[in-house]
Amino acid sequence: MKGNRNIRKKYPIFVIILSTIVTYLPYFKNTFGIDTSTMIMDQRQMLEGYLSQGRFGIVWLYDILIHHYNNQLVPFIAIPLLAISGIYCYFIINKYDNKSSNFVTMLFTIAFINNPVVYSQLYFKMQTLPMIIGLICILLGMHLSLSEVRSWAKIIFISLLFAFSILIYQVFVFFIFTMMLFCLLIFKDKRQDILRAMLPSWLIAGVIYGLVYKLSALMIYYSTYGNETYMMWTQLGTVGGLQKVGAVVIAILAIAYAALVILTILRYRTGAKIDGLLLVLLLGSILTFNMAFGNIKAAPRVYLGTFSVVFAGIVYSFAKKGKEFKYLSVALTIVSMILTFSLSQKANASYANDVVLMYDVVAFATQNKILTPAEKETNLVFIGQSQVGNQGIIHKLQDIFITGATRTSFFQFDPPLTSVRPYDFLKIHGHDFKIPDQELRAKAAVMYSELPDYPNHQSMTFETETKTIIVKLSN
Structure with missing residues (x-):
């Protein structure tokens, strides 16, 4: 009996590892993505490019850890790290959500790390390792936020973890927000701890990034690529009619979303139920990037963790509803893995x-x-x-x-x-x-x-x- 219990406890870990390796198997082939040649020929040129885009964390990690980029080695480090991230995510949810089975939590984890939007970011191998490190920082912050420890030291440490992830890639700020909503929805008895830790840490992390960005502006000439590619609010006078209509729709959604956030806060303070509102906020958070930039056709890779949390959260919710929905959640997870595998093959x-x-x-x-x-x-x-x-x-x-x-x-x-x-x-x-x-x-x-x-x-x-x-x- 004891042996069976141990197997039940450990099998999700083996499945997470196996599913990750199988999904990303084609990724191990030594192929070049966009800008890989430039990275190999002149690593400093690429790092200067990252600095000009405000991705300071990527440059710091390369300067400290990776002095000579090796494209062939990346998958053999990245995929095990991704699997470890999945196992850690499984451990966190399994520890603090007593109402879900190991199987349900395992499905969430597999969908979380094995989906096409994650691959769209991994495709750029020269930034893969920093991106996974950023993911681990957010998971660490999530874990600490759920812990019983209450101190300013805890908030400071979480803030630094979140700040470093945002310094690696700015869109992690949306990922953290979505992860916070997911935690509030799933860990109902931990809501106060989550708000006391994650919310201020997220805000402080944003301030830290802003300060680093402003101070670095004294030494770095920033590229206009980000604004020209994504920031539509400042380009409404030059874009076509369809994009203007899209921006108006996005603006309406942003106002409605902000109103929903305020309503949720007010209901929470009165002790009313907020589960339905949190669910809507979680689903709507996938568009937070669009709402921030007024962009209706952003590149899939910018959604990264936001998409992963929402998609995996849907799988998670279905799996908890009953046998028929569990089959649906399994099907969604398998389809996600197949699509991700096919993208890598492509x-x-x-x-x-x-x-x-x-x-x-x-x-x-x-x-x-x-x-x-x-x-x-x-x-x-x-x-x-x-x-x-x-x-x-x-x-x-x-x-x-x-x-x-x-x-x-x-x-x-x-x-x-x-x-x-x-x-x-x-x-x-x-x-x-x-x-x-x-x-x-x-x-x-x-x-x-x-x-x-x-x-x-x-x-x-x-x-x-x-x-x-x-x-x-x-x-």
Whole structure:
């Protein structure tokens, strides 16, 4: 009997580990994501980029722990750490929620760490380890908030944990808020402890980040990328009509959400039931990023923990309702794992397509007697963006999740007449073609627009006068 009890206690841990490894199995392949080549060639350049985006924690972790980035090693550290994070999450919920079975808590954990939005962030391998460390910081803060200890030292420590996670990636601020709502909903007898610890710690963490950001502004020139990409409130005069309508809808939702928060606080203070309101707030928290920035089409990766908590919370709620709903929660979890696995496979396939394209370009150069070091004197112009492996609705949906921008390919990601990513990718593989100036690129795009699209064998041509290889990918 004692042996059976031990098995019942330990089997969720084995299942969490196994499900994580299986879900992210394709991730172990040494493939390059967007900017990986730049990270390998010049780590400091990438870190300066992170600093310019206010992601100070990533830079600190690299400066202290990772002096030479190794892309191949990342999955062998990241996936075990992710599994450990899942086990820790399982332990926290299992300890403080006496009304849920081990099975229900296990399902929550698996859905929490094995979903497509988590993978959309892991795809960028050079920031994977810091992101998981940020996740662990939030789980530690959650655990401390649920503990019986009551002191200012506890709040200070939780504040530092939350602040460091936000310094790694700013959207963790929304993750912490959603996690706080989840804790308030699930751990009813701990609500006072949660509010006394998590709420002030979250607010203090935000202040700490703001101070670091302002002080760093004295030494760092901040990129406008974040504001230009996400902050729609300041761009309403320049965006199209549909985006303006979307921003108005988001504004109405933000006002309604703020009113609901105030109503929940007032009802809680009077001792009235707030479970229904908390549930609505939890579900609505998935849009907190949109409400903060007025953005109706944010990249999936920015939702990260917010999506994970809400999605896993839905699985958790279904699993507790009865046998039929338990089957539904299992089905949702399995579908999430399959979709995540398929996204990782998709990224690998896209990388393989890029490698083939690179070899085709090199083979064409060889046929025209352009060999190293002659490559350095030869211009290479890409017209359009590669469409190989991206036909069909399923691939288009996968593309949305993988990068949260367009597609996975270096030959698909940026406007081809300005991008340097394909050249970095070629260079890291030993092929150092000359990056043409803007005028030459634009001229070639017009002159050779009638070439057939790659992979047609006539999609490449060589212009001897300007020493330029032209590769027609698409219109």
